[in-house]
Amino acid sequence: MLPQLHRHAWMDSEIEAFREQVRRYVAAEFSPKLDDWRRQGYIPRETWRPFGDMGFLLPEMEEAYGGAGANLAYQLVVQDELTQAEMPVNIAVHTIASHYILACGTETQKQRWLPKLTNGEMLAAIAMTEPGCGSDLKAIATRARRDGDHYVIDGAKTFITNGHTSNLLIVVARTGEAGARGLSLFVLETENLPGFRVGRLLEKIGMEASDTAELFFDGVRVPADQLLGGIEGEGFKQLMGQLPYERMLIAVPAAATIDRALELTIDYTKQRKAFGGTLFDMQTTRHKLAELATIAHVVRTLVNDCIQRLLDGKLDDEAAYMAKWWCTEQQCRVTDECLQLFGGYGYMAEYPIARMYAASRVQKIYGGANEVLKDLISRKL
Ligand SMILES: Cc1cc2nc3c(=O)[nH]c(=O)nc-3n(C[C@H](O)[C@H](O)[C@H](O)COP(=O)(O)OP(=O)(O)OC[C@H]3O[C@@H](n4cnc5c(N)ncnc54)[C@H](O)[C@@H]3O)c2cc1C
Numbered sequence: 001m002l003p004q005l006h007r008h009a010w011m012d013s014e015i016e017a018f019r020e021q022v023r024r025y026v027a028a029e030f031s032p033k034l035d036d037w038r039r040q041g042y043i044p045r046e047t048w049r050p051f052g053d054m055g056f057l058l059p060e061m062e063e064a065y066g067g068a069g070a071n072l073a074y075q076l077v078v079q080d081e082l083t084q085a086e087m088p089v090n091i092a093v094h095t096i097a098s099h100y101i102l103a104c105g106t107e108t109q110k111q112r113w114l115p116k117l118t119n120g121e122m123l124a125a126i127a128m129t130e131p132g133c134g135s136d137l138k139a140i141a142t143r144a145r146r147d148g149d150h151y152v153i154d155g156a157k158t159f160i161t162n163g164h165t166s167n168l169l170i171v172v173a174r175t176g177e178a179g180a181r182g183l184s185l186f187v188l189e190t191e192n193l194p195g196f197r198v199g200r201l202l203e204k205i206g207m208e209a210s211d212t213a214e215l216f217f218d219g220v221r222v223p224a225d226q227l228l229g230g231i232e233g234e235g236f237k238q239l240m241g242q243l244p245y246e247r248m249l250i251a252v253p254a255a256a257t258i259d260r261a262l263e264l265t266i267d268y269t270k271q272r273k274a275f276g277g278t279l280f281d282m283q284t285t286r287h288k289l290a291e292l293a294t295i296a297h298v299v300r301t302l303v304n305d306c307i308q309r310l311l312d313g314k315l316d317d318e319a320a321y322m323a324k325w326w327c328t329e330q331q332c333r334v335t336d337e338c339l340q341l342f343g344g345y346g347y348m349a350e351y352p353i354a355r356m357y358a359a360s361r362v363q364k365i366y367g368g369a370n371e372v373l374k375d376l377i378s379r380k381l
Contacts, residue, residue, distance in 0.1 A: 006297070008304035010073050010311055018074060022056055022081040031085055034209060041201045042211035043090060045123045045165045052120025057091065058098055065102070065114035072245060073307055076252045083256035086352060088210030088359070090123075092249040093161040096242065097124035097170050100185065104229045104238045113168060113187065125162035126170045127215055128239070130155065135372050137172070137236070138180045142217060144173035151175070151186065151227065153195075153220040159366075163213025164201055167191050171217070172239070175232045183235030185228040188220070195220040206358030244320035248306060250367045251320075254327035254360075255303045258296045258334045261356050265289065265338040268353075272343075285341060292334050299327050318380050321373040328363035328370065335360045 029050070037043045051057050059074040061067020068074075079092055098117040101109060116122040133139040142155025153173055157163075169188045176182035190196055199214030228238060266289060269279035279285045306323045309315035335357040339346035346353050364370045 006300045006304065008308065010304070010308050015073060015077060018059070018070075019077045019081060021054075022078055023085075025051070025054060025056065026081055026085045026087065030082075030087055034086060037209035039208075041203075041208060042164050043088075043209055045167065048091070048094075048120040048123055050120070052118060057120050058095060058118045061098070061102070061114060061118045065110055066118040067114075071311055072248075073311060076248060076307055079249055079252050080256045083253040084260045086260075086355060086359075088207040089253070090162055090165075090210055092253070093126060094124045094166075095249060096246050097126045097168070099242055099245070100126070100170055100228065100238060101187065103241055104185070104234070105187075106225075106230050108225070109187065109228065117168065122168045123162055123166045124168045124170065125160055125166035126172075127157040127160045127163070128172045129157060129159045131158050134159075135369050137183075137239070138178075140172055140174055140183060142171065142173045144171075144175050144184060144186060144222070146175070146224070147221075149224050150221045151224060153186065153188075153217040153222060155217050157215040157217075159202065160213050160215055161210055163215055164198055164211035169215070170228065172235055175235075180236035181233050183239075184232050185235045185238055186222050187226045187228055188222055193220060204362075206355065206361060243317050244315040245310060247320035247324040247367065247373075248303075248310060248315075250363060251303050251306065251323040251327040254331040254363055255296075255299045257331050257356055257360055258292075258299055258327075261335050261338040261353060262289070262292050262296050264353055265292075265341050269341055279341060288337060288341065292337055295330050295334055299330050303327060318377050321368070321377050324367060325364075325370040325373045328360075331360045331363055 048057060055068050056078055059068050059070040059078065060072050063069045075095055082091060094117070098114065101113055113122065117124055128137060130141060132141060142153065142157065144151040144153045153171065155173065157171070167190055169190050171186045171188055172183055173186060174182050175184040188196065195218045197216040197218070199216060202212045202214065204212060269285050269289070272279045302323055306315055306319060309319065335353065339353050339357045342351060342353050345351050348354055
């Protein structure tokens with residue numbers, strides 16, 4: 001899709017070669033298995049070990065912790081390629097969780113977990129949302145009570161991506177007073193952890209291959225040295241510290257979905273026969289596609305600009321919120337309009353456009369509901 005429009009200064013030949021490697025790997029190793037993964041509702045954790053060994057899981061991780069020390073654009077290129085191949089959000093979540101440890105962990109915590117998160121030995125999840133609170137994180141009720149050299153965690157979480165497959169979990173729990181200042185993050189190794197239980201795999205309207213689960217904590221004892229950063233009450237600050245880059249892990253997939261949806265739709269309308277020609281021969285179709293191509297270009301331009309700012313250390317929170325809410329709204333609009341051009345076939349789950357339409361919807365909800373982000377932007381106006 002008009003790729004020359006999307007060139008940007010940060011896309012040098014090295015990163016393009018890396019993109020090509022990731023694309024080839026994903027096409028060969030993941031795409032053939034994706035239907036099975038959708039049917040079973042999860043991607044097995046072992047899938048990520050060779051991906052990590054290839055250097056694709058956390059290419060930006062510091063060399064001291066097993067990474068290549070690449071810039072963050074490399075991670076965003078991985079997300080772009082995974083999304084274009086219809087892979088769900090699992091590795092975006094793994095990345096977010098790993099970066100909490102990188103940014104906030106003690107040196108011992110970093111050395112303990114980051115190399116395994118980088119090579120894929122460990123898959124990470126992050127558990128914030130609870131049945132009673134999502135957007136309003138300050139209301140988190142899961143408790144962590146100090147007991148000697150341990151904390152004891154009680155509570156429940158829901159909608160947790162990688163909840164079923166991960167073996168490392170970052171849990172947001174209340175260690176103190178009500179509100180933001182009473183929150184702390186804990187890192188749990190969840191295999192055979194007494195008191196920890198994974199509930200049912202939740203059935204979703206899209207992104208079926210991504211495991212989304214309920215988690216239960218019933219007197220889970222966690223050694224005190226697994227409090228992230230080692231200081232109580234830092235949780236909310238730690239969560240907020242990574243916001244601009246995390247929003248890009250949503251905005252980039254939005255751009256990737258738009259590009260892919262458009263590409264599929266252009267191909268389809270050029271071969272679908274109707275009224276003595278093809279759908280593409282109709283001016284209404286061509287104008288619609290021209291409009292969507294314009295949106296794709298504007299989205300990519302914004303996303304690429306944000307990536308450049310991120311690399312320059314100049315991506316402020318508000319610019320990242322703008323990219324998240326606006327690109328995800330465009331994603332939903334474009335996939336809807338593309339689906340329309342597929343007619344009835346567009347409504348059949350075996351067609352990628354139908355799956356992309358369904359997968360797009362959640363992008364406006366998680367990572368900060370779009371309304372919440374607009375509210376945050378408005379505070380700075
Ligand atoms: C597929 C999927 C994967 C997820 N993965 C994870 C995960 O890995 N870890 C995790 O912790 N959570 C995860 N979540 C949860 C997600 O982050 C929450 O669903 C989201 O934060 C919204 O919270 P909520 O569902 O409780 O909705 P609520 O907070 O109840 O909000 C409902 C709606 O009300 C509106 N609204 C809320 N607050 C405001 C406001 N201040 N101003 C204006 N309007 C507002 C918005 O439209 C919002 O969509 C996932 C969710 C889904 C669906």
